Amino acid sequence: HHTIAECMIFANRAVAQRISTAFPRSSLLRRHQSPHEASFRRLIAAAAQRGHDVDTSSNEALARSLDAAVDPRDPEYNRALRRMATAAMTEAEYFDTSTVDQDDWSHYGLAVSHYTHFTSPIRR
Numbered sequence: 001h002h003t004i005a006e007c008m009i010f011a012n013r014a015v016a017q018r019i020s021t022a023f024p025r026s027s028l029l030r031r032h033q034s035p036h037e038a039s040f041r042r043l044i045a046a047a048a049q050r051g052h053d054v055d056t057s058s059n060e061a062l063a064r065s066l067d068a069a070v071d072p073r074d075p076e077y078n079r080a081l082r083r084m085a086t087a088a089m090t091e092a093e094y095f096d097t098s099t100v101d102q103d104d105w106s107h108y109g110l111a112v113s114h115y116t117h118f119t120s121p122i123r124r
Contacts, residue, residue, distance in 0.1 A: 008119045009110060015118035020105075025098040029116045032092040032107040034059075039088035047081055054081075059111045 019027045040056040047054045052069040055061035066085060071077040089109060097105070107115040 009112075009115075011119050012116055013110075013112050013114060016114035016116040019116070020097055020114055023097075027097040027116070028094055029097060029105060029114060030092055030094050030107060031100070031105055031115070032109045033090050033104070034108045035089045040085070043081060043084040043088055046084060050077065059108050063111070 016027075016029050020029060037056060040054070044054045044056070047065075047069050050069075050071060052065070054065040054069065056065075062085060066078070066082055069078060069081050092107065092109065095105075106113050
């Protein structure tokens with residue numbers, strides 16, 4: 001399943017890049033805006049209780065922090081932190097490229113600049 005998901009993300013990125021290049025003022029893409037820093041307060045506090053620092057300065061830093069925040073005695077701990085991180089994020093949304101400045105097209109959750117749903121969104 002992981003390999004299929006990665007392939008779907010790759011295909012969706014490639015199609016988004018292609019259609020937005022060919023039709024820069026009329027493409028349907030999907031974006032995920034960066035969450036407000038305050039949204040992560042609960043996550044940061046929960047991780048700190050077990051001695052882990054969570055860096056929310058970027059989506060890549062957040063991913064690295066979550067990967068490192070593991071308690072071998074409690075496998076649910078990391079899953080709980082990841083659920084808290086997801087809850088802190090804004091919802092992704094579809095948009096028309098003519099209505100949003102290109103600097104705001106990125107998908108924070110996937111850490112990509114262009115994204116759309118070209119493949120079947122099987123998880124929805």
